Amino acid sequence: MMYSRLLYFLISVVTMTSCCGASAGDDKIDHSGLDSTMIVLDNMMDRRSVRAYKEMPVEKEKLLAVARCGINAPSALNGQPWQIRIVDNKDIIDGVTEAFVKANPKAASEAGFKNAFRNAPAFMAVLSPSDGSGVFDCGLLTENMLLSARALGLGTCVLGSTTRFMNSDENVRPYLERLDIPEGYQLLMIVAIGYPDESPEAKPRNEEVISFVE
Ligand SMILES: Cc1cc2nc3c(=O)[nH]c(=O)nc-3n(C[C@H](O)[C@H](O)[C@H](O)COP(=O)(O)O)c2cc1C
Structure with missing residues (x-):
């Protein structure tokens, strides 16, 4: 969860500074779309494998x-x-x-x-x-x-x-x-x-597998 908050923060910064319609002389920042961006990212960052379920049928x-x-x-x-x-x-x-x-x-x-x-x-x-x-x-x-x-x-x-x-x-x-x-x-x-009957913690991910190629 903390990790996804950090990601949101980074995205907010990027969004505010570059891609949401703010330009020189225009101090209005367009945040439209940011909430759904957060929801999508949250969904990816917080998904976990669930191994305990409620005894409830799924519709x-x-x-x-x-x-x-x-x-x-x-x-x-x-x-x-x-x-x-x-x-x-x-x-x-x-x-x-x-x-x-x-x-x-x-x-x-x-x-x-x-x-x-x-x-x-x-x-x-x-x-x-x-x-x-x-x-x-x-x-x-x-x-x-x-x-x-x-x-x-x-x-x-x-x-x-x-x-x-x-x-x-x-x-x-x-x-x-x-x-x-x-x-x-x-x-x-x-x-x-x-329907999940547990909220497992995220297993650590190895960030070192990601690199930019200059
Ligand atoms: C191809 C594949 C096979 C998997 N097989 C099992 C399995 O047989 N039993 C199980 O409990 N979890 C299984 N998993 C779930 C992984 O253990 C789990 O995705 C991984 O530990 C990372 O945890 P997370 O999904 O909660 O992030 C499998 C996942 C994948 C992608």
Whole structure:
């Protein structure tokens, strides 16, 4: 949070001094747009992976809105190499969880364990071409979903481990079939989604990976 405030400060300074219509002899500064800028930045800087969810279903309209934000991501040559399955069906969540518990009894015995989707009441399955061609595009789609979900008061967690499990466990196959994955497509990534029941702290980021090239 502090970090994003700092960023706002820097942006305000830049905005006031250069890009908002203030010019020599014009002491009126146009702040229009700044509030929404702050909201967008806040959303990015404060998004965290959520691993505890309220036992509350998510409205289908919200799930749909998140998926629609997902497919508004850019894609190479506008190829839109993706499909999304929205799953809030208890049968599927419980069925995959049963298989997960069977395969990972230790993980399932952890305190607070409710399901294989980090206890979320729903998940989004991102499908991409099996030849790997849509992976970058689907990454952009996924981030759009994470940020739009947060804007709607929802928490999310990208679940590589559950994805790998679903793609490999025999007992999950009937549930995978219910995702109706088209020929030539694969399950690329599962994203847990629901109303958050925690507010995790940000993990430190290594700022040294960023540099200007002079
Ligand atoms: C490709 C990918 C796979 C991930 N898989 C898991 C996972 O299996 N389980 C989990 O709890 N979090 C998973 N995460 C979430 C990361 O652990 C998390 O994004 C990272 O620790 C940074 O924390 P933050 O998202 O709260 O900023 C995954 C994230 C990505 C991008």
